[in-house]
Amino acid sequence: MDYLSLCPLVVLLLCLVILALRKIFKIMIQDQEKSTAGIPPGxxxxxxxxxxxxxxxxxxxxxxxxxxxxxxxxxxxxxxxxxxxxxxxxxxxxxxxxxxxxxxxxGMFTKRYIKSIAALVGDRSLLCASQHHHKILRSRFINLFSKKSTALMVRHFDELVVDALSGWEHRGTVVLLTDLLQITFKAMCKMLISLENEEELGSLQRDVGFVCEAMLAFPLNLPWTRFHKGIMARGRVMDALEKIIRDRRNETSSHNNNNNNHEDFLQQLLAVDNDSSASSSDHSTKLTDSEIKDNILTMIIAGQDTTASALTWMVKYLGENPKVLNILIEKQTQIAKQASDKPFLELDDLTEMTYASKMVKESLRMASVxxxxxxxxxxxxxxxxxxxxxxxxxxxxxxxxxLDPNVYSEPHKFNPSRFDEEAKANSFLAFGMGGRTCLGLNMAKAMMVVFLHRFITTYRWRSKHREVDIICKIEEWISDSCVT
Structure with missing residues (x-):
């Protein structure tokens, strides 16, 4: 067949295809216009x-x-x-x-994270639980964040901060976020599961790091992807927590009471579940090991990652606002003098740190971790x-x-004193709001104030991009009224 005789046929077919495609696209556009009527733009x-x-x-x-x-x-x-x-x-x-x-x-909304986050923290986590399941979990966990637990955390965290800061003076430059992740991770593991072994902490922190890196990765579970590495790391974390729970139960069932003196969240959860005098309603909401493990992982991530990030932003804002820094140093130095007879801070000391609390709140507002x-x-x-x-x-x-100027005056200006007065209703959302407000908000704020106090009253420093360059340790800070 002559190729020239095929040309009209090809042209005809092309025209038919073009007309068909135009018709299809026209129908699709009309359908889209109908389906998007009245819905949000985008x-x-x-x-x-x-x-x-x-x-x-x-x-x-x-x-x-x-x-x-x-x-x-x-x-x-x-x-x-x-x-x-x-x-x-x-x-x-x-x-x-x-x-x-x-x-x-x-009752028209319930919590839901994107697939990658839900798969990594677990569907029994407070973050991802259905509305009914969330209420059950929250009722079991809320007692863990009591005033007594917060007071104990303040003491432990202050000890960790003092120990960490003592090693900074000889290092010259400190990558703040890296060090803070170490401090907050140790604090959470101590509070939750009494884990202090350096080798075990290092292994667990690496795996939790893989989980965090994968939380916003594309949920493609193939060997070379970040998501797959996160899923595998989650499995190792679950195995480690399973062993800790099993060992703890063995300790509890043994007659050696010297091993049963853990003051952590896990011990409180297991004590309630093993309490034969507990009411039938308590046992009806007994947590499974999967629920305990998913939520311990969730609390480690929340307590480590968000707290360390918030503290890093806080130091950045202080470095950019010397007037605020000087006010804070003066006030915290006075408080340090009053507490000089105690080796570590107590919860009651934090109630005196009103300006530091506003500083924390303003940092959380601006950073929106x-x-x-x-x-x-x-x-x-x-x-x-x-x-x-x-x-x-x-x-x-x-x-x-x-950062809405209709909600906060000069929203991009760092001004802790804006919280001398109550913020507008529903405008401060650092810890959420309503029935899913962060359970550990008081503990998180306490940790931030403790670090801020020790950092401000121990060092003079300057910000250096994302790092903090330690200039010199204040040897006699108790005798100084103000450090500049």
């Missing part, structure tokens, strides 16, 4: 994957994953939608939305004038609220 990106690639690029960029949210909020406003990991996500950034979603008085709070929509509803469909994910954008 983009679903590519089919199936949505804007996941853009999100992952932000995660791995120098600006961090929040840049993905910030750029879209600027483009679309306080309420926008996107598609991540195959699901629709809506971001909201008003105090009214925060109150409605986080207080959840209507937990930038948004995710929830799953259980039934169709309306938020900020837009339709929100059942099954969508809705996220309260805490960082945008914290």
């Amino acid at each position: 983009s679903h990106g590519f089919p199936v994957i949505g804007e996941t690639l853009q999100f992952m690029l932000s995660v791995n960029s120098g600006k961090g994953f929040y840049e993905f949210v910030r750029s879209r909020r600027i483009r679309y406003g306080s309420c926008f939608r996107t598609s991540l990991f195959g699901e629709t996500h809506v971001f909201l950034s008003t105090t009214e939305s925060a109150r409605a979603v986080l207080n959840n008085e209507s 937990v930038p948004w709070f995710p929830r799953l929509v259980l039934q169709d509803c309306e938020m900020e004038g837009y339709k929100i469909n059942k099954g969508w994910n809705i996220n309260i954008d805490a960082r945008s609220i914290h």
Whole structure:
């Protein structure tokens, strides 16, 4: 057959294909216009994957994953939608939305994290539990964060900080976040499971580090991926915790009471579960080993990672605001004189540190270490004038609220004194709000104030990008009224 005779046929086929494609695209556009009527503005990106690639690029960029949210909020406003990991996500950034979603008085929302986080911390974790399961878990864990436990943590954490700082004076330059991760990790392991063996701590911290690195990775469980490494590390952490629980039960059942003097969260949980005098209702909510392990891992991550990050931001802000630093040094030095007869701080000492507490609060506001709070929509509803469909994910954008000039005057200015007065309702979300408010908020704030006090009254320093350059140790800080 002559090739020239095929040309008209090819042209005809091409025309038919083009017409068919135009028709298909026209129908798709019309359907999309109908389906998006009344819903939040935004983009679903590519089919199936949505804007996941853009999100992952932000995660791995120098600006961090929040840049993905910030750029879209600027483009679309306080309420926008996107598609991540195959699901629709809506971001909201008003105090009214925060109150409605986080207080959840209507019962229309429940907690839900993206797949990678849920797989790594476990579906029995407080972070990922359903609304009913969460209430049961919370009722069991809330007693762990008593005033007595907080007082014990203050003492242990202060001891760790004093020991760590004593080694800084000869090092010249300290990478603050790295050292703080070490301190907070040791503190959490001491508080939760009484783990102090350096070799075991090092092994456990490496694996927890792999888990943290994988939490925002693409959930592709193949050998070369970060997500796979995180999943494998989680398995090793679970094995280690299983052995600790088994050994602890063996100690408890033995007649050697000298081994049963642990003052940690695990001991409290096992003591209640083994208490034969406990009521039937207590035993009906007895925690399984899987629930204990998932939540110990969750508390290690939360107590180590977020606290160390918050402290690093806090030192950065102090380095950039010498007036605030000088006020803080003066006030903390006076408190140090009053407590000079005690080797370590006590919980009552922290009540005197009012300016330091405001300093912590302002640092948490500006840094927004937990930038948004995710929830799953259980039934169709309306938020900020837009339709929100059942099954969508809705996220309260805490960082945008914290930096909203309509909520905070001069929001980008570091000013602890703004908390001389109560913040506007539903505007301070560092620890969440409502029924899922962070259980350890008082303990976390206490740890930050303890570190701040010791750091300020022990060293003169200057910020050096992401590092802290230790200039000199104050040998006689008790006798100084102010250090500049």
